[in-house]
Amino acid sequence: MRLPAFLADQRRLRRVLSSSSATLATLTRLHALLLISSSHHLLASLAAAYARAGALDAAESTLAGSPASPSSIPAWNALLAAHSRGGSPGTALRVFRALPPAARPDSTTFTLALSACARLGDLATAENIKDCAFEAGYRKDVFVCSALLHLYSRCGAMEDAVRVFDGMPRRDRVAWSTMVSGFVSAGRPVEALGMYRRMRQDGVEGDEVVMVGVMQACAATGDAQMGASVHGYLLRHGMRMDVVTTTSLVDMYAKNEQFDVARQMFRMMPYRNAISWSALISGFAQNGHADEALDLFREMQVSRLQPDSGALVSALLACADMGLLKLGKSIHAFILRRLEFDCISGTAVINMYSKCGSLASAQMLFNRVGSGDLVFWNAMIACYGAHGRGRDALALFQELNETGIKPDHATFASLLSALSHSGLVEEGKFCFDRMIKEFGIEPAEKHYVCIVDLLARSGLVEEANNLLASMQTEPTIAIWVALLSGCLNNKKVELGETIAEKILELQPQEVGVLALVSNLYAAAKKWDKVREVRKLMKDSGSKKVPGYSLLEVRGTRHIFVMEDQSHPQHQEILKMVAKLDSEMRKMGYVPRTEFVYHDLDENVKEQLLSYHSERLAIAFGLLNASPGTRLVIIKNLRVCGNCHDAIKYISKIADREIVVRDAKRFHHFKDGACSCGDYW
């Protein structure tokens, strides 16, 4: 072929350059030809072709080497897009900054640059780019605007996203769906669902992507009915049930505790990835079905799919829940051998050690990994809190401040809870103040729960009550509950009754909440009120979670439930309990029958107290565990004040360290003293 003739055939040239099938060799050859002919137009097309073929350096040098003009913008865009897709948004931004001024960026350019900022979480640069885009006349551009929506929601600035969204003259499905998933990831699922409703009212139908966001929202709110209707919508509209969509369905059903449906969906998936497994495993693990979670985890191990860190993290969650230290340790070892030790799995391991009572192992891991990741620190602060080590939590918080990492809402939730459980009232108040004033964090529900708990626990119920009066919004059930439980523990029955009324007005469904209210009325000896609330409990339909205690002896787990006679050593255990009881009494133990909230005879109350599940578990442990080893009991409910007393005596009699983990934290009993800062 004669070169000049070939160059003259512009149409044919264009076809070669815009098809994505041109090989690199062809492109380099053409490059040489075009340089000779110095055709700027064609050089730009060539650069775009380079970018599409993955030769990004060649694309950039071609562009930089030819004079800039608006006609080179598609090529620059192709280059930016390639960097973005290739996962290097930083480079994309560098290229954007290096754009020659004569090449006028268009809507696509700005959209790509903003999307790179979103990926990097670089709000400052984005603001700059936004200004340029607006100046260039793209203020109303759908693409630029949705890129902004995505940017703001990824940077936790939902209010800015809302502002942009409200200013959009035209909103397409992508804009709506960005808002839906934005609200979901901001932890505001109710507003996410609101967005979806508005979208439908606007006459816009959902597609797979929107519906995934809606499903996440349903999972977060626990709205099972809405969830099922979304499922129906997907089927009715014949949507593509790919891995992502189906995994979201599985996740939603599992989070809503519809395990049969979740499992069925999972089994029907033609193709599953590691995320699908993790979704189901964690669904079980987080809802008290650790056994099934671990069964699935084992099944995943035997399937071809290697467990990734997500599945391991879910399995660790199940170990933490059940206090399975041995299995947890082996997963830790597996991660060390086979995977990169990332922050998420590191945090999960710390959490597992924490929940299994191995404060020392958690500390060791924390010190060895030494990470700059905030959540990692948060987990360790929470771990100290769970072990009643408020001062250590505070010290770690101060250390965190010295690193320059900014604490977040979760840091303060863990810290306040640690201080509360250690009775460090002044420190707690001070931290609550600092959180608001110095760190500019608006207290959320959980923070109010902590601070009210902190005050009320140490008897300052009036101060706690005043704090609630100063709140901007109405206190929620959880906040009232913290106050009420302080009233109950400090025998402030009168104030307690008014709070109980408020809680009942909010119509709580949770049995635990109703039980607390009922106990308060029992403490006030208002037995007709007690009956009333007990009836509510019965009508609420939700089953009371039976209290159980669990311990592992020589690798086997034993579960004890009050009044359960099924254990093969039942008679022996009862004898042991009685023996301990009489020895404790000789040492001065007096059963604290005020913890039995029923209208019963005193001696019946005393008997009931002796058969709490942790007492049975401890008796079993003393009979079977090797002498001198520590007994770690995992209990799903709180340890009552009487058991707390009793275990101190037992620990002294048996000369053993006894550790009881209740729903919230650990009580380390050694030589009759509990190392947890406060009582219960």
Added chain:
DNA sequence: ATAGGGTTAG
């Protein structure tokens, strides 16, 4: 001609 939205786990 081309760009913006989606799955688990701390």
